[in-house]
Amino acid sequence: MTYLLSDVSTMAARSLRLVSRDLDAMITAVVLPVVILLMFVLVFGGAVDIGTDYINYVTPGVILLAAGFGAANTALAVEHDMSSGMVDRLRSMPMTAWTVLSGHVVASLVKNLATTAIVFGVSMAIGFRPEASVLEWLAAVGMILLFVGWITWLAALVGVLVRSPDAAGGFTFFVMFLPYVSSAFVPVDTLPSWLRGFAEHQPVTPVIETVRSLLSGGVPTAADPVGVAVLAVGWCLGLGLVFAVAAGLAFRARR
Amino acid sequence: MAAIVTAEGLQKSFARRGSASPPVLDGLDLELEEGAVLALLGPNGAGKTTTVRILSTLLRPDAGRATVAGFDVVREARQVRQIISLTGQQVAVDDKQSGAENLTMMGRLAHLPRRVVRERVAELLTAFDLSHAAHRQVGTWSGGMRRRLDLAAGLLTRPRVMFLDEPTTGLDPRSRQALWDVVRGVVDEGTSVFLTTQYLEEADRLAQRVALVDGGRIVAEGTPAQLKRQVGEAGVELTFATASDADRVAPALGVATVDGTRVRVPTDGSVGHVRAVLSAVEAAGPVPEHWEVRAPSLDDVFLTLTGHVGQESPARTAEVAA
Numbered sequence: 001m002t003y004l005l006s007d008v009s010t011m012a013a014r015s016l017r018l019v020s021r022d023l024d025a026m027i028t029a030v031v032l033p034v035v036i037l038l039m040f041v042l043v044f045g046g047a048v049d050i051g052t053d054y055i056n057y058v059t060p061g062v063i064l065l066a067a068g069f070g071a072a073n074t075a076l077a078v079e080h081d082m083s084s085g086m087v088d089r090l091r092s093m094p095m096t097a098w099t100v101l102s103g104h105v106v107a108s109l110v111k112n113l114a115t116t117a118i119v120f121g122v123s124m125a126i127g128f129r130p131e132a133s134v135l136e137w138l139a140a141v142g143m144i145l146l147f148v149g150w151i152t153w154l155a156a157l158v159g160v161l162v163r164s165p166d167a168a169g170g171f172t173f174f175v176m177f178l179p180y181v182s183s184a185f186v187p188v189d190t191l192p193s194w195l196r197g198f199a200e201h202q203p204v205t206p207v208i209e210t211v212r213s214l215l216s217g218g219v220p221t222a223a224d225p226v227g228v229a230v231l232a233v234g235w236c237l238g239l240g241l242v243f244a245v246a247a248g249l250a251f252r253a254r255r
Numbered sequence: 256m257a258a259i260v261t262a263e264g265l266q267k268s269f270a271r272r273g274s275a276s277p278p279v280l281d282g283l284d285l286e287l288e289e290g291a292v293l294a295l296l297g298p299n300g301a302g303k304t305t306t307v308r309i310l311s312t313l314l315r316p317d318a319g320r321a322t323v324a325g326f327d328v329v330r331e332a333r334q335v336r337q338i339i340s341l342t343g344q345q346v347a348v349d350d351k352q353s354g355a356e357n358l359t360m361m362g363r364l365a366h367l368p369r370r371v372v373r374e375r376v377a378e379l380l381t382a383f384d385l386s387h388a389a390h391r392q393v394g395t396w397s398g399g400m401r402r403r404l405d406l407a408a409g410l411l412t413r414p415r416v417m418f419l420d421e422p423t424t425g426l427d428p429r430s431r432q433a434l435w436d437v438v439r440g441v442v443d444e445g446t447s448v449f450l451t452t453q454y455l456e457e458a459d460r461l462a463q464r465v466a467l468v469d470g471g472r473i474v475a476e477g478t479p480a481q482l483k484r485q486v487g488e489a490g491v492e493l494t495f496a497t498a499s500d501a502d503r504v505a506p507a508l509g510v511a512t513v514d515g516t517r518v519r520v521p522t523d524g525s526v527g528h529v530r531a532v533l534s535a536v537e538a539a540g541p542v543p544e545h546w547e548v549r550a551p552s553l554d555d556v557f558l559t560l561t562g563h564v565g566q567e568s569p570a571r572t573a574e575v576a577a
């Protein structure tokens with residue numbers, strides 16, 4: 001048990017080191033989200049009319065989109081460990097080998113925390129005006145990290161299952177698709193009806209709504225913010241648990 | 256001396272239901288004596304890596320039994336992992352960590368106390384001549400240095416048995432020599448080494464015993480000298496432009512042609528004998544395009560002991576074709 005904790009922290013330190021030295025991952029985590037934020041605000045901002053400044057509406061969505069991009073990096077890193085002989089070596093040692101996966105998840109959480117800080121920072125510099133207490137801020141960041149958690153465990157599962165870096169990279173498509181078909185960038189009722197059903201019942205929408213109502217800033221929020229928040233937390237914990245267990249089982253099964 | 260690694264009747268097949276690919280291991284037996292080096296010699300696809308993966312607890316055999324220091328590799332995998340180290344066919348170190356960081360991480364994962372990790376890492380970096388690059392990212396290192404680091408990572412715990420899967424494939428002769436020295440040093444400290452290789456010379460230099468694997472079984476086993484004796488000595492090899500040239504020369508030398516245009520005459524390598532062979536060739540007429548004196552190769556060993564040239568197993572060939 002003491003060894004389990006030490007394995008978890010050693011593997012987390014390793015993944016953090018690898019991520020911080022991976023130029024691709026750093027660009028995805030730092031530069032790309034800022035570019036996307038500016039693009040949404042400057043290019044689409046004038047066209048979308050949601051009764052408040054678009055920047056107040058779109059900032060949380062950009063953070064979740066960035067979490068998706070970052071998850072693709074996690075899938076790649078896990079695939080590399082599986083196929084490069086690293087996992088073989090770990091398995092031949094007395095340690096708990098699946099902690100290699102939790103290491104990547106921890107690194108992803110830390111990385112996305114940095115992304116979140118940077119996007120909020122830039123966003124506030126160009127006009128985002130949240131109205132939130134410290135507690136609400138913490139809750140909003142916690143909500144974002146819960147979302148990052150499940151999507152990263154899904155990425156870890158993908159990394160364990162696929163047999164090539166290309167297949168792991170293909171994961172990007174899926175995680176890009178989710179925020180676009182949600183209330184992240186446009187109100188759900190502007191979507192065609194066949195997409196609306198999906199958008200209203202997928203995890204990104206309640207997470208976005210929850211972050212928005214916590215930070216408010218004049219954005220019209222859901223009728224029942226507490227119910228939406230419970231739904232969002234439920235989605236994230238449920239999916240996180242399912243994908244973490246699935247990743248662990250797949251890791252054990254894959255020889 | 257007692258055996259520290261044993262395998263009896265190992266069977267392993269990767270065939271999915273419905274496909275008819277033959278088993279990768281088909282009743283493989285072997286034994287490594289404590290303190291010795293055993294080389295498992297075989298061509299691509301012979302089952303070397305599969306054997307190493309079973310012995311190092313990564314893979315379960317379909318049938319048969321294997322032990323390390325008396326512990327069953329399936330039922331007592333935990334105990335086995337305490338006393339072995341595996342250096343796989345691929346170099347398993349992080350390019351984005353420095354050499355010292357890689358080793359320190361492995362020491363922590365082996366659950367050594369921090370102080371011991373620090374001492375061992377410094378010791379191994381020096382012993383493997385890597386101190387000068389210790390704090391540079393491994394991605395900038397040469398192949399030989401990376402392989403040495405990979406080996407060092409397996410030595411942090413002073414394992415009783417070390418598994419090395421093709422440790423020198425892809426290295427230049429100097430790096431290969433350096434790596435052999437390292438392995439000899441490890442053995443001198445009392446570690447038993449289980450090595451796989453495609454090179455007879457490597458087995459010859461390092462191992463007390465050599466086991467030849469083909470089609471998932473051991474087809475020959477013995478000391479390097481015994482194996483080479485079975486294959487015969489070095490040969491003068493002549494290559495001709497056409498098969499008819501080769502056909503005219505071969506009878507004059509009292510041998511048959513190999514592959515149509517090649518002729519091989521066994522020799523003891525002495526100047527006198529080689530000169531005599533070449534004189535006979537000259538007398539026969541056709542001029543060879545190329546000739547050399549060549550020691551027995553792995554191909555020759557295989558040709559002699561299995562009746563076919565060392566080739567990829569049908570399973571591997573099928574996979575490539577698919």
Ligand SMILES: Nc1ncnc2c1ncn2[C@@H]1O[C@H](COP(=O)(O)OP(=O)(O)OP(=O)(O)O)[C@@H](O)[C@H]1O
Pocket residue numbers: 255269279297298299300301302303304305306344453568569570571572574
């Ligand atoms: N996980 C696997 N799934 C399916 N087939 C496999 C698997 N692992 C190995 N094989 C097949 O088993 C055969 C033996 O493979 P193995 O890696 O043990 O050979 P090897 O002697 O190590 O070869 P090489 O010299 O190329 O490393 C090959 O045909 C290979 O394709």
Ligand SMILES: [Mg+2]
Pocket residue numbers: 303304305344420421
């Ligand atoms: Mg191999």
